[in-house]
Amino acid sequence: MYWSGLLHIKVGKIEYPSLQKTITPFYESKGIRLDVYVSDSERVFDIEIQTSIPPFLPKRTRYYQSLMDVDNLLRGQSYAELKESYVIFICTQDPFGKGLPVYTFSSVCSEDGSIFLDDKSVKVFYNVGAYSKEDEPELSALLEYLCERRATSGFTQHIDELVEKAKRNEKFRSWYMLLNIWKDDLLREGSQLGEKIGFERGVAAGIRKGRRDGLLQGRRDGIAAGSYQAKRETAKLMAERKYPLTEIHLITGLTEAEIKKL
Known part of the structure; x- marks a missing residue:
């Protein structure tokens, strides 16, 4: 056993x-x-x-x-x-x-x-x-x-x-979660989605500013925004699955106030 x-x-x-x-x-x-x-x-x-x-x-x-x-x-x-x-x-x-x-x-x-x-x-x-x-x-x-x-x-x-x-x-499916595979998938899903959204927003911001290096700056902005967005998306997925705020905070680093605003 x-x-x-x-x-x-x-x-x-x-x-x-x-x-x-x-x-x-x-x-x-x-x-x-x-x-x-x-x-x-x-x-x-x-x-x-x-x-x-x-x-x-x-x-x-x-x-x-x-x-x-x-x-x-x-x-x-x-x-x-x-x-x-x-x-x-x-x-x-x-x-x-x-x-x-x-x-x-x-x-x-x-x-x-x-x-x-x-x-x-x-x-x-x-x-x-x-x-x-x-x-x-x-x-x-x-x-x-x-x-x-x-x-x-x-x-x-x-x-x-x-x-x-x-x-x-x-x-x-809860047994799948027990072995931590599901949690890894959840974090990866949130990270990928957040990076994609953040990158797209960063590129758009760079272009709007009209900088010659807008694409490079947009990518930098996107990576930074994507990291934060990844945390938000991960927290949102965890909240939908009724995880406690303390655990969402531990995994994502977001404050309870940020989590409640999702």
């Missing part, structure tokens, strides 16, 4: 995975939307695809884990009933710059490293680009597939078949 391969643990019978699960806390607190949310009888898993590494990513995992706990513990239940929780980030860039394929974090005593808090919360970051450094063959093959889209094991070949099937089936 996908999660078992990532975590090296045996996962029991899971509930049907929730894609883009939303957790909305009380009052004015910030809500979250989880990419993939899975649970079995003893554990809950949040699996996120991360294409950039913002400086506050560790605090984001902390917040996600806290809201998952709130979501899972009903009023009147004992703390003992809290499930073990995993927040997992599959990163296309190295999140900590140390070249490791996997970074696993759990609470340990600062004064005595042999004492673990055992609060049953784990945060795991996968650096898919370092797949060749992973000793476990199946996990290495999985990270390689996520990085290169190259299936080198029976398991990843099976995943690849499911992805191709999902791309042809509207009902399961």
